[in-house]
Amino acid sequence: MAILPILQFPDPRLKEKSVPVTGVTAEVSAVIDDLLETMRASPGCVGIASPQVGIASRIIVVDVSTHRRGGQEENHGLLVLVNPEILARGGKQLVREGCMSVPDYTANVQRAQWVLVDALDREGKQTILEAIGFEAVAIQHEVDHLDGYLFLDRVSSIKTDLFRRKRYR
Amino acid sequence: MGHFSVSVMGKDRPGIVAEVSRILYELGCNIEDSTCTILSGQFAMILVVFHEKPMTTAEMNPSFDDVRQKMGLQVTIHSLKADEVVHDKSFIGRPHIISVYGADRPGIVYSVARELARRKVNITDLNTQVVGSKERPVYVMVLEVDLPEGIDMKELDVVFDGIKKELGVSISVRPIETLEL
Numbered sequence: 001m002a003i004l005p006i007l008q009f010p011d012p013r014l015k016e017k018s019v020p021v022t023g024v025t026a027e028v029s030a031v032i033d034d035l036l037e038t039m040r041a042s043p044g045c046v047g048i049a050s051p052q053v054g055i056a057s058r059i060i061v062v063d064v065s066t067h068r069r070g071g072q073e074e075n076h077g078l079l080v081l082v083n084p085e086i087l088a089r090g091g092k093q094l095v096r097e098g099c100m101s102v103p104d105y106t107a108n109v110q111r112a113q114w115v116l117v118d119a120l121d122r123e124g125k126q127t128i129l130e131a132i133g134f135e136a137v138a139i140q141h142e143v144d145h146l147d148g149y150l151f152l153d154r155v156s157s158i159k160t161d162l163f164r165r166k167r168y169r
Numbered sequence: 170m171g172h173f174s175v176s177v178m179g180k181d182r183p184g185i186v187a188e189v190s191r192i193l194y195e196l197g198c199n200i201e202d203s204t205c206t207i208l209s210g211q212f213a214m215i216l217v218v219f220h221e222k223p224m225t226t227a228e229m230n231p232s233f234d235d236v237r238q239k240m241g242l243q244v245t246i247h248s249l250k251a252d253e254v255v256h257d258k259s260f261i262g263r264p265h266i267i268s269v270y271g272a273d274r275p276g277i278v279y280s281v282a283r284e285l286a287r288r289k290v291n292i293t294d295l296n297t298q299v300v301g302s303k304e305r306p307v308y309v310m311v312l313e314v315d316l317p318e319g320i321d322m323k324e325l326d327v328v329f330d331g332i333k334k335e336l337g338v339s340i341s342v343r344p345i346e347t348l349e350l
Contacts (some may be wrong), residue, residue, distance in 0.1 A: 044349040069346045096347045106347050134348055141350045142260070 001033045003041045004053035006100045009150060014101055018049075018056040018146045020083045025122030028059065032080055032122060035061045042100055046070060047138040049145030052101050057084045060142035062135065070134030079135075081119035084143055087128070088116040095137045096163075097151045108161040109154045111137045171197070172249040173218050173226065179242035181212035188240065192232050193218055217254065263316045264293070264345040272301055272336030273308040280332045281310070281340070288325065291315045308338075313345070 007014055021028050029063040030084050031050060039048040039061055063078045064070030091113025098106045115136045121127045141151065155161045175317075177189055179199040186205070193200060205214035226246045233244040269281055278297060285292060294313035301307035322342075329340045 042349070046348060047350040064348075067348065068344070070348065096345060098347045098349045100350070137348055138350055141348070 001030075004034050004038045006042075006052055007040070007054055008100075009102050009103075009152070013054055013056070014051055014145070014150060015148045016051065016056055017148050018051050018058045020058045024082055024120055024122065025072060028057065028082065029122075031055055031057065031059055032044055032061065032082075035059065036078075036080075039063070044101065044124075046134075047142045048100070049142040051145050051148075058146045060084055060139070061148065062138045062142060064138055066134045067134060070138070073133040073135065075133075075135040076129065077132065079129075079139075080122040081117065081139070081142075082121070082124070084117050084119035084139070084146070086115050086140065086143055087118050089140075090114040091132070093137065095134065097137065098165075099141070099151055101145075102150055102152060104165055105152070106163045106165060107151050107155045109137075109141075109151050111140045111154075111155065134141045170221055170223060170250070171219070172201070172254045173220065173224075173229070174247045174249055175216045175218055176245045176349075177212075177214040177216075177242055179212055181207050181210050182240070185236075185240060185242065186210055186214070188236050189214065189216075189233075189242075189244075192236065196220070196229055196232055197222065198229075217249070253339060263318070264347070265314050265316050265342055266345055267312040267314055267340065267342050269310040269312075269338055269340045270307055271336060273306040274336060277308055277336055277338060278310060280336060281312070281329075284311075284312060284325070284328050284332070288320055289317055290320070291317075 034053065035048050035050060038053060039045050046064045046067050047060065050057050050059040060081050061079070064075050065077045089112035092110055093113045094108050094110050096106050097109050103168070113136060114130065115134050116128065116130055117139060118128050143152070144150070175193070179185065179187065190200065198220050201217050201219050203214065203216040205212065226248050229246050236242050237244060260328070269277060273276070282292065292312055292314050295310070297308070297310045299306045299308055325342070329342070332338065332339055
């Protein structure tokens with residue numbers, strides 16, 4: 001296991017579409033372990049997608065249970081989703097998102113309130129799950145990474161929705 | 170070699186950014202960070218620029234004389250020491266939004282800012298506006314702040330309650346719930 005460096009925009013690899021994996025092989029399992037370790041090593045981070053560490057496979061990891069607000073909503077705790085596909089979306093919510101690959105900004109992004117997701121779990125078993133609230137946002141954000149989209153692609157107004165991070169260590 | 174802060178202010182008109190960026194480009198400066206805004210028709214811009222070669226503010230200043238005269242701009246340049254330029258942005262902290270509004274009267278900003286400063290609260294953004302009709306102007310202030318760990322929120326609430334009564338304003342403090350992904 002290893003903590004991998006996070007690619008930052010404008011790295012062109014973040015804009016590429018990732019390809020599905022054939023199953024949860026030993027190699028995929030190793031990627032999952034690295035993603036988990038990398039996510040946990042980043043303060044406050046509740047999700048990561050494989051393209052963010054330069055691996056163009058469709059693998060995401062989400063855990064909003066540690067988030068102040070996300071943890072109070074219904075959530076699945078740690079979610080490993082391989083080849084995730086959002087089958088259905090419902091409702092709307094506006095949430096302030098930050099992204100390790102776009103470290104200088106945060107943005108208000110409109111996302112679905114509820115999603116229905118089809119994916120392989122960590123053991124490679126096909127699973128369908130529902131997510132709401134912050135967990136649903138995290139899944140949509142990470143699935144976007146697999147398709148080469150960043151939250152910057154989802155912002156409707158730079159003037160009112162994009163915020164420069166001002167806080168320094 | 171080094172960083173400089175450049176601030177530009179003057180009556181807004183098309184071409185200010187073009188002229189300022191041309192001069193910086195011709196001086197060989199790289200714009201690393203910048204922001205601008207327009208307040209009541211006054212354009213204001215602040216930039217942090219980097220120059221690879223040794224350069225002093227005295228050498229840079231004359232290049233801006235033309236825009237100072239022709240465009241009526243005030244341009245100020247400061248040399249920054251290496252340790253004054255911070256690149257590392259943090260994901261930690263407790264960012265909050267404080268919104269304040271009420272009938273326009275002097276002292277609203279000061280009353281709130283004074284109490285924040287006493288508690289070592291860093292203001293990272295401040296916007297104030299007067300909205301509403303001429304007869305009934307409403308003053309709106311929105312602050313983005315970093316609340317230090319261990320701040321006594323109950324005590325701050327009591328203090329803000331005092332300001333609310335004294336100035337007849339509404340004050341609310343809400344956490345900015347950013348989802349870090």
